[in-house]
Amino acid sequence: MTPQQAGLSRAPWRTGSDSGGNSAAIPAVWRKSSYSASNGGQCVEVARNLPAIIAVRDSMDPDGARLMLPPAAWAAFVDRIKRGKSQRRSDS
Numbered sequence: 001m002t003p004q005q006a007g008l009s010r011a012p013w014r015t016g017s018d019s020g021g022n023s024a025a026i027p028a029v030w031r032k033s034s035y036s037a038s039n040g041g042q043c044v045e046v047a048r049n050l051p052a053i054i055a056v057r058d059s060m061d062p063d064g065a066r067l068m069l070p071p072a073a074w075a076a077f078v079d080r081i082k083r084g085k086s087q088r089r090s091d092s
Helices: 071-091
Strands: 030-032 044-047 054-058 067-069
Touching: 054 071, 067 071
Parallel strands: none
Antiparallel strands: 030 044, 044 054, 054 067
16 A cells, blocks of 8 residues: 555545546545534544545544545444444443
8 A cells, every 4th residue: 555545645636547547636525424523522534535445534633644445444344333333222
């Protein structure tokens, strides 16, 4: 994985040179998680509009590092969190 793919670059996502020479920048469209705290802390933003990648960042540090995941890994992560919430509710 390159530093850019790991989210270490602040530059917009660019398509590869194997895309027919079209290297147009694709800006990430960030959405704050509906589960983020409203008090300004513990906020997570997700960008799902990038080709073949889901980007996650801390909304308190929008220029900081980003976690870049394949869509299948993101789906598994979200599913696991949802299952964990269901188990906690049933344990009460």
